[in-house]
Amino acid sequence: MKKWGELALGVVTSIGGFLEVGSIATSAQGGAEFGYQLAWVLLLGTLSLAILMEMTGRLAAVSKRTYADLLRERFGYRFFVLPLVAVFVVSLLVLTSEVGGVSIALQMATGVDFRWWAIPTVLVGWFLLWRGNFSVVEQGTAMLGLVAISFAVGALVLHPTWPTLGRALLPSLPAHDRARYWYLAISMLGASISPYLYLFYSAGAIEDDWTIEHLGVNRITAGLGNVFGGGLAIAALVTAALVLAPRGIKVDRYEQIALVLATPLGRAGFVLFIMTLFITCFGSTLEIVLAIAYLLAQGFGWSWSENLKPGKDARFSTSYTVLILLAALPIVAGMDPLSLTNISMVVTAASLPVTVIPLFVLMNDGDILNTHVNGWASNLALVVIALFSLALLVAALPLQLLGGG
Amino acid sequence: MSGRTVALSDLLGRVVRDATGRKIGRIEELNAEISLEHGASDYVVTHFSVGRSRWFDIVATGNFVQPLVRRVTRATGYHRYEIPWDWMDLADPARPRVLRREEELPRGS
Amino acid sequence: MGALQLVHDVIDSQLVDRHQEKIGRVDELLLELEAGKPPRVATIVIGGGARARRVGRWMHACHRAVHALFGQRVEHESRVPFDAVRCIADTIELDVEGDALDSMHVEHWLATHVIGRIPGASGERK
Numbered sequence: 344m345k346k347w348g349e350l351a352l353g354v355v356t357s358i359g360g361f362l363e364v365g366s367i368a369t370s371a372q373g374g375a376e377f378g379y380q381l382a383w384v385l386l387l388g389t390l391s392l393a394i395l396m397e398m399t400g401r402l403a404a405v406s407k408r409t410y411a412d413l414l415r416e417r418f419g420y421r422f423f424v425l426p427l428v429a430v431f432v433v434s435l436l437v438l439t440s441e442v443g444g445v446s447i448a449l450q451m452a453t454g455v456d457f458r459w460w461a462i463p464t465v466l467v468g469w470f471l472l473w474r475g476n477f478s479v480v481e482q483g484t485a486m487l488g489l490v491a492i493s494f495a496v497g498a499l500v501l502h503p504t505w506p507t508l509g510r511a512l513l514p515s516l517p518a519h520d521r522a523r524y525w526y527l528a529i530s531m532l533g534a535s536i537s538p539y540l541y542l543f544y545s546a547g548a549i550e551d552d553w554t555i556e557h558l559g560v561n562r563i564t565a566g567l568g569n570v571f572g573g574g575l576a577i578a579a580l581v582t583a584a585l586v587l588a589p590r591g592i593k594v595d596r597y598e599q600i601a602l603v604l605a606t607p608l609g610r611a612g613f614v615l616f617i618m619t620l621f622i623t624c625f626g627s628t629l630e631i632v633l634a635i636a637y638l639l640a641q642g643f644g645w646s647w648s649e650n651l652k653p654g655k656d657a658r659f660s661t662s663y664t665v666l667i668l669l670a671a672l673p674i675v676a677g678m679d680p681l682s683l684t685n686i687s688m689v690v691t692a693a694s695l696p697v698t699v700i701p702l703f704v705l706m707n708d709g710d711i712l713n714t715h716v717n718g719w720a721s722n723l724a725l726v727v728i729a730l731f732s733l734a735l736l737v738a739a740l741p742l743q744l745l746g747g748g
Numbered sequence: 749m750s751g752r753t754v755a756l757s758d759l760l761g762r763v764v765r766d767a768t769g770r771k772i773g774r775i776e777e778l779n780a781e782i783s784l785e786h787g788a789s790d791y792v793v794t795h796f797s798v799g800r801s802r803w804f805d806i807v808a809t810g811n812f813v814q815p816l817v818r819r820v821t822r823a824t825g826y827h828r829y830e831i832p833w834d835w836m837d838l839a840d841p842a843r844p845r846v847l848r849r850e851e852e853l854p855r856g857s
Numbered sequence: 858m859g860a861l862q863l864v865h866d867v868i869d870s871q872l873v874d875r876h877q878e879k880i881g882r883v884d885e886l887l888l889e890l891e892a893g894k895p896p897r898v899a900t901i902v903i904g905g906g907a908r909a910r911r912v913g914r915w916m917h918a919c920h921r922a923v924h925a926l927f928g929q930r931v932e933h934e935s936r937v938p939f940d941a942v943r944c945i946a947d948t949i950e951l952d953v954e955g956d957a958l959d960s961m962h963v964e965h966w967l968a969t970h971v972i973g974r975i976p977g978a979s980g981e982r983k
Contacts, residue, residue: 407947
């Protein structure tokens with residue numbers, strides 16, 4: 344019985360966790376400007392994330408060490424510095440966007456300017472990390488994150504043409520604005536496949552004491568959870584395609600995205616949008632700040648756990664405290680949350696090779712995984728992901744310059 | 749104590765030359781065992797693994813990738829020497845020298 | 858404990874003290890060279906300076922500069938004799954008191970002066 348409970352919880356966590364400021368913003372922009380056409384990018388991103396998460400989860404369950412632990416141990420400190428710096432910088436950038444998302448949601452709810460909300464947001468977030476244990480953080484935000492199902496509801500009410508949507512799940516070339524199309528594609532991939540997600544997942548497996556017995560749970564959680572979560576991102580894209588695109592509305596403020604739910608669901612839709620933005624961004628704030636703190640602690644060998652009192656892992660708790668407070672600063676300074684989000688998504692996409700390629704080496708190491716090393720199919724999938732992540736790295740800067748609105 | 753101290757990372761990756769001055773590879777691994785000499789139980793380095801490339805070793809583990817890497821490395825002429833400690837002259841740790849010629853060196857798997 | 862591969866098994870491994878508490882990673886190993894004898898695995902070094910030095914001399918210089926900024930001339934590095942090693946597995950267990958290590962200075966300082974000052978910090982588990 345307990346296993347089913349764990350399973351359900353795990354799936355729910357992934358659903359609620361998938362959608363956050365990056366997915367909402369990029370899916371909405373994609374739908375507004377290209378209709379259904381970019382749906383295949385979300386499908387690709389979702390499947391890739393599911394594969395990467397299953398692997399880092401398997402690493403933790405079998406070796407009893409997190410992906411960050413193994414990055415240091417297997418490759419040495421000289422190499423480790425590279426993913427350390429890359430993930431740190433990129434995740435911090437995304438973190439500030441999430442704080443921006445929460446602040447905008449509160450501005451929409453209260454009318455008070457978003458810059459005032461950054462500090463209260465990070466203080467409440469900090470308090471939850473300080474007092475709450477891992478289950479509270481993981482499950483609390485997961486359950487609440489289910490409000491994101493509003494996008495699915497909104498999409499269904501708008502009666503999408505299913506055959507057209509189905510065709511959009513296959514890759515296609517744009518008829519116009521090629522640079523803009525591929526720019527949005529790369530940012531949607533950065534929103535879907537974020538290193539902090541599979542790093543956090545790996546650490547979470549250790550926090551939850553996963554063993555070899557959990558390999559099945561791992562597969563279902565990583566697979567189903569992300570597929571459902573990706574479905575919600577596609578739903579967001581669909582609502583934007585049906586509401587914003589016909590009206591020629593290009594998204595340059597978060598408030599415009601509220602329309603995609605307000606149109607089908609009326610006032611309730613508006614409220615649901617604010618709640619979804621607030622909850623998913625807040626949850627991601629906690630998750631990202633923990634992911635960075637985990638990376639530092641595991642890389643340097645400090646004691647760490649959300650289940651320990653802060654005094655027992657002082658460097659770890661100081662890290663997340665400093666990081667979450669830092670994250671508020673750009674928003675307090677008035678940086679535009681949407682621009683911040685767009686940049687952080689492209690930068691995330693460009694940073695992927697440095698965590699995807701080492702994973703290929705680890706997943707084939709029999710010393711670490713024994714009989715649970717990758718089979719040929721997993722390796723093929725991972726090689727494909729690694730190859731397109733290299734393509735993203737090369738294309739990121741040109742596309743940002745040519746297609747970044 | 750008449751001994752000198754050297755850091756492990758100062759030895760790793762150093763180019764190793766044989767008795768004729770030919771470059772035979774770089775130090776990739778130090779293999780140690782417990783020595784029960786003089787009543788003490790210390791780990792001492794028994795042999796050095798010297799390979800042609802720094803990077804192959806990182807990748808050459810595991811069940812799937814290892815046979816693949818073996819095939820590639822054999823094709824490119826990669827081999828690893830297992831050099832006993834007393835054949836290695838570390839008078840200058842930055843320039844390790846083997847006291848034998850390359851042809852005499854035992855090869856690893 | 859038979860053959861030991863210093864790169865594969867020791868360096869960068871997680872260290873725990875006699876209470877199973879994490880006390881850092883093996884940031885460097887020191888070998889003792891004596892003529893006519895095999896190199897002896899002498900010391901485990903734990904500390905940021907040793908790490909920085911592995912990346913490059915420039916990194917080590919930056920590390921020292923940052924420490925100087927905080928008014929610290931002495932780097933908090935720990936040198937533990939290798940014979941303190943009790944067990945080498947996924948982690949390396951040392952027969953030392955974690956609290957006594959210099960390299961744990963920052964951890965203790967933060968626990969006392971920063972984290973400890975905020976209510977709710979003390980205790981074992983949440």
